[in-house]
Amino acid sequence: MPTIAVDAMGGDHAPDEVVKGVAQVSLATDIEVLLVGDERRIQEVLEGVPYDPEHIQVLHCSDAIGMAEVAHEALRNRRDASLVVGVRAVADGRADALVSAGNTGAAVLSCARHFRLLPGIRRAALASVYPRRTARPEQDRFALLLDVGATVRCDADELVQFGLMGSAYARRISKVPSPAVGLLNMGAESHKGGEVLAEAHRRLARQPGLHFVGNIEGNELVGARADVIVCEGLLGNVALKLIEGIAEAFEEVTRAAAERRLAWRVGLTLLSRGMDRLRELTDYARYGGSPILGFEHLLIKCHGRSSAAAIANAVKVAAKAVRDRVPAEVADAIAAVQ
Amino acid sequence: MRLRLHRRPPAAPPALLCRWDLDKTYLRSEFDTLRQLWRTARERGEDKVEVPGVAELMKAIKAAAERRGCLLLVYFISASPPQIGQAIRDKLALDGVPYDGIAFKDQLRNLRRGKLGSLREHVGFKLVELLRGRLAAPAQARELLFGDDWESDALTYSLYADVLAGHLRSPRLKALLGRIGVDAEIAPEILALAERAAGLDAVDRILINLERRTPPAAFQRFGRRVVPTFNYFQTALVLGAGGWLEAEDVARVAGDMVARSGYTARRLENSLGDALRRGLLAPDVADALTAPLRAAGLLPLPSAARRGWLVRLRARLRARLRRRRGRATARPGPLDYDAILEHRRPGRGAAAGAGRLR
Numbered sequence: 001m002p003t004i005a006v007d008a009m010g011g012d013h014a015p016d017e018v019v020k021g022v023a024q025v026s027l028a029t030d031i032e033v034l035l036v037g038d039e040r041r042i043q044e045v046l047e048g049v050p051y052d053p054e055h056i057q058v059l060h061c062s063d064a065i066g067m068a069e070v071a072h073e074a075l076r077n078r079r080d081a082s083l084v085v086g087v088r089a090v091a092d093g094r095a096d097a098l099v100s101a102g103n104t105g106a107a108v109l110s111c112a113r114h115f116r117l118l119p120g121i122r123r124a125a126l127a128s129v130y131p132r133r134t135a136r137p138e139q140d141r142f143a144l145l146l147d148v149g150a151t152v153r154c155d156a157d158e159l160v161q162f163g164l165m166g167s168a169y170a171r172r173i174s175k176v177p178s179p180a181v182g183l184l185n186m187g188a189e190s191h192k193g194g195e196v197l198a199e200a201h202r203r204l205a206r207q208p209g210l211h212f213v214g215n216i217e218g219n220e221l222v223g224a225r226a227d228v229i230v231c232e233g234l235l236g237n238v239a240l241k242l243i244e245g246i247a248e249a250f251e252e253v254t255r256a257a258a259e260r261r262l263a264w265r266v267g268l269t270l271l272s273r274g275m276d277r278l279r280e281l282t283d284y285a286r287y288g289g290s291p292i293l294g295f296e297h298l299l300i301k302c303h304g305r306s307s308a309a310a311i312a313n314a315v316k317v318a319a320k321a322v323r324d325r326v327p328a329e330v331a332d333a334i335a336a337v338q
Numbered sequence: 339m340r341l342r343l344h345r346r347p348p349a350a351p352p353a354l355l356c357r358w359d360l361d362k363t364y365l366r367s368e369f370d371t372l373r374q375l376w377r378t379a380r381e382r383g384e385d386k387v388e389v390p391g392v393a394e395l396m397k398a399i400k401a402a403a404e405r406r407g408c409l410l411l412v413y414f415i416s417a418s419p420p421q422i423g424q425a426i427r428d429k430l431a432l433d434g435v436p437y438d439g440i441a442f443k444d445q446l447r448n449l450r451r452g453k454l455g456s457l458r459e460h461v462g463f464k465l466v467e468l469l470r471g472r473l474a475a476p477a478q479a480r481e482l483l484f485g486d487d488w489e490s491d492a493l494t495y496s497l498y499a500d501v502l503a504g505h506l507r508s509p510r511l512k513a514l515l516g517r518i519g520v521d522a523e524i525a526p527e528i529l530a531l532a533e534r535a536a537g538l539d540a541v542d543r544i545l546i547n548l549e550r551r552t553p554p555a556a557f558q559r560f561g562r563r564v565v566p567t568f569n570y571f572q573t574a575l576v577l578g579a580g581g582w583l584e585a586e587d588v589a590r591v592a593g594d595m596v597a598r599s600g601y602t603a604r605r606l607e608n609s610l611g612d613a614l615r616r617g618l619l620a621p622d623v624a625d626a627l628t629a630p631l632r633a634a635g636l637l638p639l640p641s642a643a644r645r646g647w648l649v650r651l652r653a654r655l656r657a658r659l660r661r662r663r664g665r666a667t668a669r670p671g672p673l674d675y676d677a678i679l680e681h682r683r684p685g686r687g688a689a690a691g692a693g694r695l696r
Contacts (some may be wrong), residue, residue, distance in 0.1 A: 026553060032604065043615045050551040053568050053612030054605040 001030045002314050002322035003057075008037030009064035009082040012100020012305050014105045015041050018101060021311025023051035024302060028312075031319045034059055034095045036086040057268060059094075061085040064102075066317055067304055071105030083107060090297045099319040101302035101311065108292060110148045115295035118327060120334040124294030125162045126150040126233070126301060127169065135224035139175035144228045145158035145221070148236035150292060156199035159183065159230050161334060163204050163212070165293040166228035168333040172324040173317065174227065182216035182226030184235060190215065204230070227238050273286070283288075288313030348606040350561055353409040353479040354582070357401060357468065360416035360426065360440075362569065364392050379421070383428025389547060390599035391435040391570030391591045398408055398574065398587035399482075400436045405584075411417075411475060415467045417489065418462040441467045442581040445507040461494045462520035464527060469531035472540075481541045487552040490682075492544060492564050493518075496673055499541035500561060501532045505672035510534065514581045516644045541578060545573050554616060559678050569604055569642060572613045578627040579619035582614045597637055603638050610637070639656075 006022055008015045016216060019042050022033045032055055035042050039060035046056070063081040064075040075084060083106055086098045091114040100107050108126060117124065127146035134141060146166050151158070164183045170179035183201055187195040190201045192215060204212045216226050231239070253277065258265045268275070287301035288310050300318045302310055366387045368377070396412065403410035412435075416426070421443035430437060443463045471479075483498070485491025495513065500506040506514070508529050513514035515525045544564045546557065554566045567573045574591040577583040595601040614624055631637040 039615065047555040047616065048553050050553055052551060054608050057611060058606055058615065143487075 001032050002096040002319045003034055003094070004318045004322070005036055005059075005086045005089045005098045006315060007035040007082045007086045007098065007100035008042050009103050010033045010100040010107075011302065011311075012067060013307070014064070014101065016045050017306060017308045018311050019045035019305075020049050020308035022315065023049045024058065024308060024312040025315045026052040026055040029055075029316065029319070031055065031315060033057070033315060034086075034089060035119040036061060036089065036133070037064065037082040059085060059089060065106045067103050067107065071103060071109045074103065074106050075109055081106075083223075084110050084114075085281075087111060088297070090299075091115055096322040097298040097300065099300045099302060099311065101304055101306040101314075104149060104301060104304075107299055107301055111292055111295055111297075111299050115297045116301075117207065117294055118296055118331040118334060120331075120338050121294040122337060123154070123158050123159060123161075123164075124150050124292055125165060125289065126292050127166060128236070128290040130222070130240065130243055134190070137178075139224060140176060140227060142174070143226065144170055144174075144179075144210075144290075145236055145240060146228070146230060146293065147233040148240045148290070149233045151233035153231040153234065154196070156196050156203055159196070159200035159232070160203045160207065160337075161294075162230045163210060163228065164207065164333040164337065165296045165330045166230060167210055168329040169291060169293060169321075169326055170227050172326050173321060174327050176227055178211045179227035180211050180213045180225065181228045181230060182213050182220070184221070184229050184231035184239065185215035185217065186218060188215050200230075203304050205338075209336065223292050242281040288315075288317045289319075291321065291326070293326075293330060298322065298327060351406055351408040352398075353476040355471070355475050355479040355481045356396075356410065356412045357471065357481065357483050358396075358412065359489065361418060361493055362389075362488045363484055363491070363547050364414070365429070365641040366390055366425075381422075381425055383425045383432055384428040386425065388429070388433060388551070389570065390601065391574070391595040393435050394572055394594035395436050395570045395577075396592045397436075398583055398590050399577065400652045401590075402583050403586050409476070409479075410436075410477070413471055414440040415464055415471075417443045417445075417463060418439065419443065419556055420653060424432045439471075441471075459519055459521065460489055461497070461518050462524040464491075464517065465498060465501075465520075465528050466524060467526065468494075468537050469501070472502065472535045475530065478538070479540060482545070482577075483541060483544045485544065486547040486549045487556075487566070487662050488550060491547050492560050492566075493615065493678060493682075494559055495541070496560050496564060496678075497675075499539075499544065500535055500672055502541060503539035504536045506532070507536075514679075517679055541572050542578070545576065547573070556681075558679065559674065561673055567618070568612065569595070569609055571601075571609050572618065573625060575610065575613050575624065576618050579623045585627045588627050589634060589636065591633055592636050593634070598614040600656075603636060605635050606631070 006018060006019050011018055015037055019035065022035055025031055025033060026090055031246065033319045034057045036059045038191060039058050043059055061080045061082050063078045065081045078084065083102045086100065087110045089095045090098045093158050095308065097286055111124065118313050127144050127149035128148040129142045129144055131141055132143040144166050146152070146162050167179050170176050182199065182206060185197050187193070191198050201215065202211065213226055216229055218239065221229065222243065254268060258268050274280060289300035292299045292301060298318060298321050300314045302314045358364055366389055384509055400410050400518055414437060423440065423442055426440065443460065448564055483495040485495060495504065501511065511532055512525065512529055541563065546564060546566045548566050548568050557564050557566045557638045560635060565576050567576060571592050573586045578585065610624060610628060614621060628637055632639055
């Protein structure tokens with residue numbers, strides 16, 4: 001069984017929700033979890049919930065990086081922070097992967113400092129998993145968007161590598177034999193989006209073994225056409241936040257409508273099962289977390305507001321990625337085109 | 339003239355009385371559904387499965403008691419009907435477990451008398467058996483009580499311990515029994531037995547096997563006498579820390595769990611870490627108790643890099659243990675049974691088996 005390190009102090013609801021998520025995993029699976037953080041606080045939470053201590057180790061550290069801290073400053077000043085200690089535990093071989101709901105910038109930077117990039121990889125990418133429409137039963141309910149923030153700008157080489165990495169991840173985790181890869185762009189035509197995107201399009205289309213489906217426009221992000229969508233970090237981050245924002249706005253509008261008129265409240269009550277289904281589809285807790293790809297080790301980054309259920313799912317995803325040797329799959333995909 | 343020295347022979351240690359619940363404490367009984375209940379009732383001795391490490395723990399307690407020259411008495415008290423007694427005796431014989439008696443609950447009699455409530459209420463039955471057993475045991479005997487988090491073992495055993503210690507006298511005990519729902523026909527017998535048995539604070543530990551993984555915090559109201567443990571390796575460590583077992587006995591239990599129940603060195607190490615963090619034993623005591631385990635490869639040897647971390651960990655745990663002990667001694671006295679009963683949760687699905695009455 002793989003050992004998954006979990007940053008107990010990272011996230012808006014840490015350590016409570018993180019530790020509760022780990023407690024859930026300890027009861028439901030044989031995954032070994034290394035909880036990294038303030039031992040006293042971790043134990044306080046653990047003792048209040050059902051858990052199985054036979055699958056939980058605790059690695060004490062006294063510090064934590066806040067969600068709003070500047071990444072490079074935090075890493076310089078907080079060497080004993082749970083995120084950094086967790087990354088080091090993975091780098092030293094004490095754990096096989098790390099799960100964190102903490103500061104995203106610090107997570108990416110910490111990985112860059114302590115993990116080695118896979119041979120041939122120029123830059124790591126932060127991927128994000130999000131719900132989308134499906135057209136066929138065998139399609140995964142979730143699409144993979146990368147990069148969503150590890151980079152700002154990228155060249156064509158890097159975008160091609162992101163495509164290969166994302167495809168390798170989807171092959172292993174979503175069990176899609178030949179994932180459809182799209183390039184996020186402002187038009188369907190291959191020459192759109194400027195020189196970098198046009199060059200990336202040309203090269204992605206030429207990659208052997210890559211099922212490239214061409215450019216993907218914003219309105220197709222949640223569609224069934226592509227399983228993996230490639231873009232530079234700036235664009236990916238904006239797109240991801242837009243998807244989340246729309247889901248939240250929908251919830252708020254619905255709530256406001258229900259408060260305003262009785263007839264609307266009755267209508268919404270009648271629609272409640274459908275809306276629950278919609279909420280399920282957009283619930284990030286269901287897919288847990290997203291991987292940082294390109295390093296020899298994996299970090300699964302969870303949403304900052306992750307609940308216990310989201311953390312539990314992220315730990316399971318991390319264990320699955322380790323078992324399915326995702327970094328090796330990514331390395332093979334890159335080596336094949338070198 | 340020869341000077342004759344009259345030396346008093348060393349006093350024999352008081353007898354040790356161990357009382358065990360059976361289902362979920364000794365046996366891995368499954369009776370969540372009617373089908374499981376039916377299957378359990380029809381099982382033969384060789385079909386029954388014990389909780390990992392429990393048989394070896396009982397043998398280790400016996401061996402340690404013999405080394406100390408201490409008389410050990412072992413009794414099982416089970417709310418199962420006597421009709422399954424033969425299968426249980428066969429199982430205990432197969433496991434080579436030393437015991438002196440088993441008490442079963444005559445459920446058929448309750449059924450015949452139409453006392454359906456008594457079928458699921460075991461506190462009264464167990465209190466009667468505990469008190470009767472006490473009156474038949476050597477007067478100075480010390481006691482260890484073993485139960486689980488499915489029934490209301492922590493409550494039953496705590497009531498019993500407080501009766502012996504003289505903390506619960508008739509009017510208060512009567513009121514509590516009524517509140518718990520103990521059969522009105524049994525209550526007078528309990529009160530009479532309690533009067534006769536009170537006098538010696540004889541219960542040293544109440545060890546609760548967290549078979550349902552009830553949160554340990556749910557047992558805080560029962561005080562430090564009740565020790566919830568997640569497996570019998572942790573129980574062995576607690577008994578080792580209390581002087582009832584030695585390091586070799588703890589190693590024997592751990593070895594059995596590895597050899598027969600698929601436990602790994604990592605799972606044992608994690609259990610040890612949890613016991614330390616919960617303050618069940620002091621780090622230096624843990625070191626002494628686990629040295630033979632590490633030598634035998636049953637626990638991982640710390641790497642050079644981890645040794646420094648372990649030293650720091652032990653320092654922190656020692657400090658925390660001191661704080662916990664300080665808090666514990668600051669709240670002496672009888673348990674707050676009103677609070678305990680207020681927090682019991684009805685229904686089988688409730689997590690807090692600690693206070694749930696069945």
